[in-house]
Amino acid sequence: xxxxxxxxxxxxxxxxxxxxxxxxxxxxxxxxxxxxxxxxxxxxxxxxxxxxxxxxxxxxxxxxxxxxxxxxxxxxxxxxxxxxxxxxxxxxxxxxxxxxxxxxxxxx
Amino acid sequence: xxxxxxxxxxxxxxxxxxxxxxxxxxxxxxxxxxxxxxxxxxxxxxxxxxxxxxxxxxxxxxxxxxxxxxxxxxxxxxxxxxxxxxxxxxxxxxxxxxxxxxxxxxxxxxxxxxxxxxxxxxxxxxxxxxxxxxxxxxxxxxxxxxxxxx
Numbered sequence: 435x436x437x438x439x440x441x442x443x444x445x446x447x448x449x450x451x452x453x454x455x456x457x458x459x460x461x462x463x464x465x466x467x468x469x470x471x472x473x474x475x476x477x478x479x480x481x482x483x484x485x486x487x488x489x490x491x492x493x494x495x496x497x498x499x500x501x502x503x504x505x506x507x508x509x510x511x512x513x514x515x516x517x518x519x520x521x522x523x524x525x526x527x528x529x530x531x532x533x534x535x536x537x538x539x540x541x542x
Numbered sequence: 543x544x545x546x547x548x549x550x551x552x553x554x555x556x557x558x559x560x561x562x563x564x565x566x567x568x569x570x571x572x573x574x575x576x577x578x579x580x581x582x583x584x585x586x587x588x589x590x591x592x593x594x595x596x597x598x599x600x601x602x603x604x605x606x607x608x609x610x611x612x613x614x615x616x617x618x619x620x621x622x623x624x625x626x627x628x629x630x631x632x633x634x635x636x637x638x639x640x641x642x643x644x645x646x647x648x649x650x651x652x653x654x655x656x657x658x659x660x661x662x663x664x665x666x667x668x669x670x671x672x673x674x675x676x677x678x679x680x681x682x683x684x685x686x687x688x689x690x691x692x
Contacts, residue, residue: 442643445636452629460622461672464682467610472590489584496577503570529584536588 437498444495451488476540486541489533497522565635565655572632579625619673627666634658 458481463471476482501509501522509518534541590606612618638654641647647654675683 442640445633445640449633449637452633456626460626461669461682462684464672464676464685467613472606492580496573496580499573500577503574529581533584533588536584 437501441495441498441502444491444498447487447491448495451484451491454484455488473540476537482537482540485537486534489537490530493526493529493533497526561652561655565651569632569635569639572628575628576632616677619677623666623670623673626669627662630662630665631659634662 458475459467459472463475476485501518504518505515509515586609590609613622635655635658638647638651638658641654642651672682672684
């Protein structure tokens with residue numbers, strides 16, 4: 435039940451954060467996206483926060499969606515599903531950690 | 543355990559086949575594509591950290607700038623536009639699904655699907671305008687607004 439619920443919650447979060455991200459980065463700043471331009475945007479704490487939320491919601495939503503597809507075809511049995519869940523959680527947390535490390539200069 | 547009659551597989555709008563099935567299939571395909579794109583994007587963007595140099599005037603550059611030059615080429619801009627289309631399709635059909643989870647619009651699922659496609663087309667048109675304006679003029683149509691935000 436929680437996976438179903440969080441898939442929807444992260445979907446709504448993604449919709450909002452992604453709309454903001456696409457507008458700011460790819461419409462207003464098209465052609466300008468060098469290191470300095472991106473770093474200047476991340477200097478605003480609110481935009482860094484949006485990026486962190488985007489990262490977490492996107493990783494959860496993507497891996498959960500992947501889980502749904504995989505369980506439809508190959509991982510339907512209970513013990514296989516458990517292994518898949520463990521793998522996806524580890525991968526997701528690792529990806530989140532990696533992304534947070536990449537954003538660390540602007541978080542601190 | 544007795545098997546249930548076939549009709550209970552319906553959600554009230556008839557057994558999904560035809561358009562409903564294609565909507566589901568495209569939804570799944572776009573989702574998988576976006577998963578791949580997401581992790582590629584995370585890796586590439588995080589690598590902007592590497593190779594950062596500060597020159598005498600205090601300007602910070604990194605090899606990320608050279609990478610962004612590739613992404614300004616027409617091929618990359620058009621591919622990015624297709625990506626936006628895929629994202630919008632997936633998002634709007636996702637909204638359609640969430641509405642149906644609440645019981646809204648089950649009987650009208652075909653019409654709502656086409657409404658979603660229309661909104662997707664409209665938004666892609668806006669992004670296409672930005673993309674082709676940029677390719678023609680080296681600057682985006684609303685880039686002056688970027689000053690307002692920063």
